[in-house]
Amino acid sequence: MKYSKILVPTDFSESAKYALPFAIDLAQRYQASLHILNVVEPIVAPVDFAWGTYSYPDIEKQLSGYVEESLKKIIAEQIPSEIKSDSTNLFGKPWREIISFAKEQGMDLIVMATHGLSGFSHAIYGSTAEKIVRKAHCPVLIVRHPDVKFEMP
Numbered sequence: 001m002k003y004s005k006i007l008v009p010t011d012f013s014e015s016a017k018y019a020l021p022f023a024i025d026l027a028q029r030y031q032a033s034l035h036i037l038n039v040v041e042p043i044v045a046p047v048d049f050a051w052g053t054y055s056y057p058d059i060e061k062q063l064s065g066y067v068e069e070s071l072k073k074i075i076a077e078q079i080p081s082e083i084k085s086d087s088t089n090l091f092g093k094p095w096r097e098i099i100s101f102a103k104e105q106g107m108d109l110i111v112m113a114t115h116g117l118s119g120f121s122h123a124i125y126g127s128t129a130e131k132i133v134r135k136a137h138c139p140v141l142i143v144r145h146p147d148v149k150f151e152m153p
Helices: 014-030 055-077 096-102 119-125 128-133
Strands: 005-009 034-039 044-047 050-053 085-091 107-113 142-143
Touching: 005 096, 014 034, 014 055, 014 107, 014 142, 034 055, 034 096, 055 085, 055 128, 085 096, 085 107, 096 128, 107 128, 128 142
Parallel strands: 005 034, 005 107, 034 085, 107 142
Antiparallel strands: 044 050
8 A cells, every 4th residue: 555645624623633643644654745625515595585505705705714724724733844735625515525626636545534423414414424435536544533422323
């Protein structure tokens, strides 16, 4: 196995923060680059009496600025300087954007967190991590935060 490009999706949650050191360790072992990715879902709101996606330019601009700063902070404060790293912020469905980005950029591995979504909401919405594991072109390492407990559905 040789990993040269590792993708680390983040939603800035505690679980995502917990997964990052695993990716850093693998990047150091394989002299791989790290790419931190955040995907913001579009805001869904009632539009003309029907549910749909609507663009809120001011909110999206503010959010994009916050995300960019947060991504830069992760790289500056948590990733050792000897590891080549960069970041991207995208808008869309997280699982779809992560899979597309990984394939387009030739990522060799995806390292990400799961928060153990279960029960009714899991049956209805599914899990981002689960969809990525099933559909990604490359291996996916899922890291569970120790405080997240598994519950049988």
